[in-house]
Amino acid sequence: MFDCIIVGAGPAGISASLYLARANKKVLVLYYNEAQVEKAHKIDNYYGFVDGISGNDLYNNGIKQAINLGVDVLQEEVLDIKIDMDMHYQVNTLNNQYTSKTLIIATGNKKLRPNIKGIIEFEGKGISYCAICDGFFYRKKKLAVLGASEYAISEANELNNITDDITILTNGEKLNGSTKFNVIDKKIKEIKGDVKIRNVEFEDGSTFEIDGLFIAIGSAGGIDFAKKLGLMVENDNIVVDENMKTNIDGLYACGNITGGLLQVGKAVYEGSLAGLSAIKYINENK
Amino acid sequence: MEVLHLTKEKFEEIISQKEKAVLVDFFATWCGPCRMQGPIVEEIAKENDDIIVGKLDVDEVSEVAEKYNVYSIPTLLIFKNGELVRTFVGLTSKTILLNALK
Numbered sequence: 001m002f003d004c005i006i007v008g009a010g011p012a013g014i015s016a017s018l019y020l021a022r023a024n025k026k027v028l029v030l031y032y033n034e035a036q037v038e039k040a041h042k043i044d045n046y047y048g049f050v051d052g053i054s055g056n057d058l059y060n061n062g063i064k065q066a067i068n069l070g071v072d073v074l075q076e077e078v079l080d081i082k083i084d085m086d087m088h089y090q091v092n093t094l095n096n097q098y099t100s101k102t103l104i105i106a107t108g109n110k111k112l113r114p115n116i117k118g119i120i121e122f123e124g125k126g127i128s129y130c131a132i133c134d135g136f137f138y139r140k141k142k143l144a145v146l147g148a149s150e151y152a153i154s155e156a157n158e159l160n161n162i163t164d165d166i167t168i169l170t171n172g173e174k175l176n177g178s179t180k181f182n183v184i185d186k187k188i189k190e191i192k193g194d195v196k197i198r199n200v201e202f203e204d205g206s207t208f209e210i211d212g213l214f215i216a217i218g219s220a221g222g223i224d225f226a227k228k229l230g231l232m233v234e235n236d237n238i239v240v241d242e243n244m245k246t247n248i249d250g251l252y253a254c255g256n257i258t259g260g261l262l263q264v265g266k267a268v269y270e271g272s273l274a275g276l277s278a279i280k281y282i283n284e285n286k
Numbered sequence: 287m288e289v290l291h292l293t294k295e296k297f298e299e300i301i302s303q304k305e306k307a308v309l310v311d312f313f314a315t316w317c318g319p320c321r322m323q324g325p326i327v328e329e330i331a332k333e334n335d336d337i338i339v340g341k342l343d344v345d346e347v348s349e350v351a352e353k354y355n356v357y358s359i360p361t362l363l364i365f366k367n368g369e370l371v372r373t374f375v376g377l378t379s380k381t382i383l384l385n386a387l388k
Binding site: 083123124125126128130132133134136137138195196212227228229230231232233234239247248 | 314316317318319320321322323344345351355356357358359361373375376377379
């Protein structure tokens with residue numbers, strides 16, 4: 001059992017881990033995709049670097065610094081987070097399960113929706129972002145999952161509890177992983193329907209009828225976890241209080257996922273605060 | 287007022303009256319986000335005597351959920367003068383709901 005699991009190894013997640021580790025807490029940082037900071041060619045406006053620093057160097061230095069302080073930093077894709085009866089967090093990766101007393105979401109804010117006509121229009125009318133929440137409404141129905149990664153396969157597996165008719169739509173990408181489900185890799189033009197979703201139209205003009213479409217683009221991100229856990233979300237940002245706490249006890253969010261300035265300084269500040277809040281919570285709930 | 291636990295009949299009764307605004311929370315006991323929505327609608331009910339607040343369990347009253355095309359929970363419907371005026375899909379804050387109700 002970890003005191004804290006942090007999802008994301010950018011400036012927010014790593015800063016949180018530094019404070020936790022220095023307070024002698026057992027910390028695990030899980031990361032998978034490239035962090036947003038890594039993409040910055042050169043950062044010239046961050047305190048203390050005379051000649052600027054590349055995003056990639058800053059990112060790698062951060063991870064090294066955390067490891068030197070005794071933080072476990074693992075590159076594993078998080079597919080799913082659940083809260084058990086004892087209010088502990090169960091974090092499932094492709095091959096492992098980890099548990100913790102507190103959780104910090106510092107994933108950055110990936111794009112949630114693909115740019116396909118009809119996606120927003122049919123949200124809640126056949127388009128869903130959460131298999132475990134909404135699968136119930138589609139028992140024995142014809143479903144599709146939109147995505148091309150392990151996360152999409154994991155959502156398809158979840159839906160398999162309620163129906164056998166599942167197709168993975170990769171929207172022109174190659175599926176990254178193996179699956180028993182039907183896969184269509186044609187590029188999608190539009191999602192169509194009336195009061196609810198009816199079909200998907202591909203760019204080659206062909207159509208595919210569906211009763212429900214579950215979105216699982218790329219690897220699962222902060223907003224995907226937030227929707228499943230029941231975190232308050234506004235404008236695709238996780239809502240936090242002044243101590244980075246979400247609406248669930250022991251669960252914090254920091255960095256780009258909370259919106260506002262997409263800057264290293266803001267991520268470091270929020271990460272530090274989330275770490276300190278988690279320490280306080282762990283100490284008070286021994 | 288307390289939150290009403292709605293049957294199909296009770297649901298039809300409260301949406302057909304025209305004096306008060308109505309908020310209905312479509313939920314299920316197994317749905318994580320719904321457990322977070324519950325306390326929010328309870329607060330709205332307790333603090334606002336001019337709003338009728340009901341919870342509808344989609345497992346028990348599935349025909350009402352189907353009629354209103356509820357395919358995602360929590361979904362919150364607001365009725366005024368007997369008509370559906372707003373639909374919110376997903377966990378929704380007290381401020382947003384109250385703004386739509388007033």
